[in-house]
Amino acid sequence: MSSNYRNFRNNVPWLILFLEAVFIVLFYFLFSGDGAPRSSISYPAFQDVNHMVIFGFGFFLTFLKRYGFSSTGFNLLIIVLGVQCSVLTEGLLAFLLQRANEDSLKRITKAAVSMTAVVISTGAVLGKTNPVQLILMTVVEIIAFHMSRWINKIFLEVPDDISMMHVHLFGAYFGLAVSSCFSEPPPRSEKNASTPKSDLLSMLGTLFLWVFWPSFNSVLAVANKKKAIIYNTYFALAVSAVTAFVLSVLTTKDGKFRMTHIHSAVLAGGVTVGYAAHSIEYPWIAMILGLLASVITILGSYCLQRCLNPALKIHDSSGVHFTFGFPAVLGALVQVILLAIKNWTNLPSLGYLVMFHIGAFCVTISVALITGFITGLILNLKPFKTIPVSKYFEDQFYWEFPHLAVGF
Amino acid sequence: MSSNYRNFRNNVPWLILFLEAVFIVLFYFLFSGDGAPRSSISYPAFQDVNHMVIFGFGFFLTFLKRYGFSSTGFNLLIIVLGVQCSVLTEGLLAFLLQRANEDSLKRITKAAVSMTAVVISTGAVLGKTNPVQLILMTVVEIIAFHMSRWINKIFLEVPDDISMMHVHLFGAYFGLAVSSCFSEPPPRSEKNASTPKSDLLSMLGTLFLWVFWPSFNSVLAVANKKKAIIYNTYFALAVSAVTAFVLSVLTTKDGKFRMTHIHSAVLAGGVTVGYAAHSIEYPWIAMILGLLASVITILGSYCLQRCLNPALKIHDSSGVHFTFGFPAVLGALVQVILLAIKNWTNLPSLGYLVMFHIGAFCVTISVALITGFITGLILNLKPFKTIPVSKYFEDQFYWEFPHLAVGF
Amino acid sequence: MSSNYRNFRNNVPWLILFLEAVFIVLFYFLFSGDGAPRSSISYPAFQDVNHMVIFGFGFFLTFLKRYGFSSTGFNLLIIVLGVQCSVLTEGLLAFLLQRANEDSLKRITKAAVSMTAVVISTGAVLGKTNPVQLILMTVVEIIAFHMSRWINKIFLEVPDDISMMHVHLFGAYFGLAVSSCFSEPPPRSEKNASTPKSDLLSMLGTLFLWVFWPSFNSVLAVANKKKAIIYNTYFALAVSAVTAFVLSVLTTKDGKFRMTHIHSAVLAGGVTVGYAAHSIEYPWIAMILGLLASVITILGSYCLQRCLNPALKIHDSSGVHFTFGFPAVLGALVQVILLAIKNWTNLPSLGYLVMFHIGAFCVTISVALITGFITGLILNLKPFKTIPVSKYFEDQFYWEFPHLAVGF
Numbered sequence A, B, C: 001m002s003s004n005y006r007n008f009r010n011n012v013p014w015l016i017l018f019l020e021a022v023f024i025v026l027f028y029f030l031f032s033g034d035g036a037p038r039s040s041i042s043y044p045a046f047q048d049v050n051h052m053v054i055f056g057f058g059f060f061l062t063f064l065k066r067y068g069f070s071s072t073g074f075n076l077l078i079i080v081l082g083v084q085c086s087v088l089t090e091g092l093l094a095f096l097l098q099r100a101n102e103d104s105l106k107r108i109t110k111a112a113v114s115m116t117a118v119v120i121s122t123g124a125v126l127g128k129t130n131p132v133q134l135i136l137m138t139v140v141e142i143i144a145f146h147m148s149r150w151i152n153k154i155f156l157e158v159p160d161d162i163s164m165m166h167v168h169l170f171g172a173y174f175g176l177a178v179s180s181c182f183s184e185p186p187p188r189s190e191k192n193a194s195t196p197k198s199d200l201l202s203m204l205g206t207l208f209l210w211v212f213w214p215s216f217n218s219v220l221a222v223a224n225k226k227k228a229i230i231y232n233t234y235f236a237l238a239v240s241a242v243t244a245f246v247l248s249v250l251t252t253k254d255g256k257f258r259m260t261h262i263h264s265a266v267l268a269g270g271v272t273v274g275y276a277a278h279s280i281e282y283p284w285i286a287m288i289l290g291l292l293a294s295v296i297t298i299l300g301s302y303c304l305q306r307c308l309n310p311a312l313k314i315h316d317s318s319g320v321h322f323t324f325g326f327p328a329v330l331g332a333l334v335q336v337i338l339l340a341i342k343n344w345t346n347l348p349s350l351g352y353l354v355m356f357h358i359g360a361f362c363v364t365i366s367v368a369l370i371t372g373f374i375t376g377l378i379l380n381l382k383p384f385k386t387i388p389v390s391k392y393f394e395d396q397f398y399w400e401f402p403h404l405a406v407g408f
Helices: A002-030 A043-060 A068-096 A104-124 A131-155 A160-164 A167-179 A196-218 A223-251 A259-274 A283-312 A320-342 A347-379 B002-030 B043-060 B068-096 B104-124 B131-155 B160-164 B167-180 B196-218 B223-251 B259-274 B283-312 B320-342 B347-379 C002-030 C043-060 C068-096 C104-124 C131-155 C160-164 C167-180 C196-218 C223-251 C259-274 C283-312 C320-342 C347-379
Strands: none
Touching (some): A002 A068, A002 A131, A002 C223, A002 C283, A043 A196, A043 C223, A068 A104, A068 A131, A068 C196, A068 C223, A068 C259, A104 A131, A104 A167, A104 A320, A104 C223, A131 A160, A131 A167, A131 A347, A167 A320, A167 A347, A223 A259, A223 A283, A223 B002, A223 B043, A223 B068, A259 A283, A259 A320, A283 A320, A283 B002, B002 B068, B002 B131, B043 B104, B068 B104, B068 B131, B104 B131, B104 B160, B131 B167, B131 B347, B167 B347, B196 C043, B196 C068, B223 B259, B223 B283, B223 C002, B223 C043, B223 C068, B223 C104, B259 C068, B283 B320, B283 C002, C002 C068, C002 C131, C043 C068, C043 C104, C043 C196, C068 C104, C068 C131, C104 C131, C104 C160, C131 C167, C131 C347, C167 C320, C196 C223, C223 C259, C223 C283, C259 C283, C259 C320, C283 C320, C320 C347
C-alpha cells in the first residue's frame, strides 16, 4: 500500500491541475460574453442554493465520527470542480445544439442545482472513495446527468425546470450503482458509526437543508409559479418532519427516536413534492405527499437495511436510497397521477403526457444505473484503487492530524 | 415507570398522527384557494424568520450538555406542528370574524413569528417535558396567543404588526406559568449544566438569532417603516451586546465573562426595541433602549436566580424570564412613554392611546399567565406525566444512543 | 499579576461604558435624520455581509482548542463597538468635509465592510490580546482606515467602492505591525494548537465566508456591475478552492491535506479578485486569478512559517499575512496590470491611472504599517498589558468555567 499510496500522492495533484487547466481553456473558448442581458434568477435565490450545497450538504454528511474533515472538505472540492464542469457541459451542449446561451447567474444556479445529484451520489459511497475516485465520479456523473437531461428535453420535450427535478432520482441511483462495485465494509465496523457530537453537527446540516429546500425547489421555476412552489414545499416538509418523529417511535425498539430517521425523513417531503409543487393547488395535497414521503423513507430504511441491501450486497453509507431515491420515485409517480386527474377529460392528450413523463423517468433512471455501474467498475480499476477496506471511514488516511495526541 | 413508559410509547405516535390528520382535514376545508394575489412579504424576509426559528432557536437551546438532540429535534417538531396549527387558527378566526383571507406567504410568515412565543415557552421548561407535553403545550399556547391577539385587535384596535410584537411577552410568561406547575430539579443536578462545547453550539445559535433579529422585527411592518426598524434594531442590538460584556464583568466573581450572560443579554436590545422600532426617529434612542434592556436582563438574572425564583419555586431552564420577559416588559413600557412624549400636546387623544396600549399589555400578560397556569396543571395530570425528576435534562430518555460505549 | 488583574477588572467595564456613552452622545449630535431617502443597498445584501462578519469570521477564528469562547465572543464585541465607531467616523468626516450624509442602511453596510479590516487584524494577534487591547485597537484601526480611505478619495480620487476593497490589505498589515510588538509565544506551546473538533468548527466558519464572499465583493458596487462581480468572484473562489487542495497535497509531508491550508487558501481567490472583479469581462481571467491567489497563499504560508516570520520575529496567530495580505497585494497588482492592458492605446491617461492606483496602494499599506506599529507600542504599555505569555490562547483567563470538572 505504501508505495501505491506514494504513487497516488504524486499523481493526484497533477490530475486535478490538468483538469482545472482544461476547464480554464474551455471557458476561454466558450464563454466570451455575458450571454443574456437580464437574469430571471435573483441573487438571493442563487445564494440559498449555493449555501445549501456547500454548507448544508457538507454538514449533512458529517455524521461519521472520524470523517468530518473529509465530509466537509471533499464536498467543497467536488462542488467547485463540478460546478465548473457543469457550466462547461451545458455550454458545450448549447453550442452543439445551437441553443441560445443563458445568463451567467442562471448558468451557475443550474450548475449548483445539478451538483446536488453528485453530492447525493457521494453520500452512497461516503468514506469508501479516495479524492481521485470522487473527482472522476463527479466529472462522469455531471456529464451523464446533463446528457440524460438533454435527451429528455429534445426527444420528450420535458421543460427545463421539470427535468432538473430528476436530480435526486439520478443522484441516488447513480450513487447506488457506483456503490455496488465497491467492497463492503465489515458489518460491525467501529469507524462506520456516529457520536452524539457528529450526529448533532449532521443535524445542523439537515436543518440548513430543511430551511432552504423551498428555495431549491423554486429557484428555476417561472416567476408566477414560485410562490405556489414555496408554499407547497413548506407544508410538505412540515408534515414529513412530523411523520418522521411518529414513525421513528413506531419502528425502533423501546419506542425511542432515532437520529438517522429524523435526518433522512424530514427532507423526504421536499424531494417528493419537488416534481409536482408547481401544479398543486391546495396545501392539503402537499401535506399528504409529505406524509407519504416520510412513510416510504422510514419503511424503506427498515426494509432495505434488513432485507434488500444485504441480499444485493449494496452498502449505502448515508442511506441515499431511502433518503432521496424512494421519495423521488414517489414524487415522479405522484406527478403522473396528478396529471392524469387533471386531464382525464381529454384522454388522447393525457396518453401522450403520461407517456412522456414515464419516458423521462425511465430514461433518467436507466442512464443513472448504467453510467453509474460503468463508473463504479472504472473506479475500481487498479490505478485508482488505493484505499483498503480497513481504511474506510477514516480522515487520517487523507488529512494531517498534528493534534493526534490530543485524542478525538 | 417502565409500564407507564410503554403505554406512552404506544400512545404518542397515534396522538400526533391524529393531530396531523385533523390539520390536513381542516386545511382541506379552510384553504381552497391562494387568497390575496400579491404578497406584501418578500420570500427572503420569510426565509430569515424561518431560519431563525428552526435553526437559530434550535441551537440557542443546545446549552445543556446532554440535551442537544432533544433541543434541536423537539424544536423542529413543535415548530412544524405549531406553524400548521397557527395557520389554521388564524384561518378559522378570519373565517368566523368574516375577515379577508391573507396571502399564503404572509400566512406562514405570521405563523413562524407566532411560533416564537412557543419556542420561548419551551425554553422555560427545557428538559423537563416529554414530547407529548410539548405538543399539547404548543397547540394550547398558539390558540391562546391568537385569541389574545384578536382580543387586542377587535376590542383595543391594536394594529396587527404591533400586537405581534407581544410574542416575546406572551411566550415568556406563558412558559413561566407552565414551569411553575412542574417539579423543580434537584438544585445541583449534574445534568443541568453545560460543557464548553455545548456552550459554543449555543453561541452559534445566539449569533444566528442576533444577525436575523432586524429581519424578525421588520418582517410584518409596513414597507415604508421597514428601513427605520432595521436600523433601530441593529443599533439596539449592538449596544446591548456591548453592555452585556460590561455587566458580565461587573456582576461575576473574579470579573470574568459568563457565557450565559452573553447568550441572554445580547438579544435583549432586539426584544425591547421591537415594540417601538417603527416610531423611533433617532438611532441614539434605540441605543439607549438597547443599553437599558441589557442592564435589566443581567440585573434581572442576578436577582431572579438569587431571590425571586427560589421564593416562587419557579425553575426557568434557560432563563426566559430575564432573556425575553423583562426586556419585553421594558419595551412595552417605553413604547407608552415614547407615545406620551410625541402626543403630549393633545392630551385627550393621548389618554386614549396610552389606555389602549396598557390595556393590550395587560390582556396579553393575563391571558399568558392564566392559560399557561391551566396548561401546566393539565400537563401534570397522570396520563401525560411520564418523566421523573431524575430523568430531567437527559437525551437518552427519548433518543436511541447506539454510540453509548463511545462516551459523550 | 493577581492585583494587576484586579485593577484591570475594575477598569475595563468603565472604559467600555465611557466609550459607549461617547458614542451615544456623538450619535445624538451627528445623526438627526435619516439622510438620503432611498438606499442603493438592499437589505438582503447588507444581511449577508453582517452575517459574514459576525458569524463567519467568529467561527473562522475558533480553530484554537481553548479559545473558542473568546474567538466568537470578542469578535462580536469588537464588531458591535467597531460598527458604531465606523459609522461615527464616516459621519464626522462627511460633516467636516461637507459631504452629503448617506442613507442609513448604506452607512451600516459600509461600517460592516470596514470592520473586516479589524477582524483580520485581530486574527494576527488572536489569543495574545486582552479585551481592552482589542477594543483600543478596534477604535484606532477603524479611524486610521477611514483616514486612509479619505486620503485616497480626496487626493487620489479613488472611487469609494474601490478604496473599500483595500480593507483586506489594511487589515492584514495593520495586524502584523501590531503583532510585531507583542512577545512571541513559546514555539511549541501546547495551547497554540487545534483539535479536530475546533478545526471542524473553523471549517464551518470558512464555508460561511466562502459562500457569502460574492456578496461581500458586490455589496457596495454600482448596480449594473453587481452581476459581473458576483460571477467573477464565484469562479475565482471555485478555482482557488481546487488549487488549495492540490497545493496542500504537494507541500505537506506524506502528501496529505492540511486543514489550515484549506481554511486560508479557499478564500484567497475572493480577496484577490475583489479589486478587479467589476472590470473583468471573461470568467477565465477570474479563474486564473483564483489559481494564482491560492498559489501565493500556500507558498506564502510555506515560506513565512519557515523563514520570514522567525527572522522578523512576527507571530501571526491565524496566518493573516498569507491568508489576506498576499492575495490582497496580488489583487492590487493585477488591477493595475488589467488597467494597463485596457488603456495601453492612451498612454498619458494610462500613466495617470496607474500612478493613482499605485499611490492608493502605497498610502494604504503605509498608513496600516505605521499606525499599526504605533498602536502595538501603545498596547504594550504598562496599563494595558495584563496578559503574560503563559496565559496566551486561554479562554479561562477571561471566561468563567463552571464546567471545568467536566473537561474540555
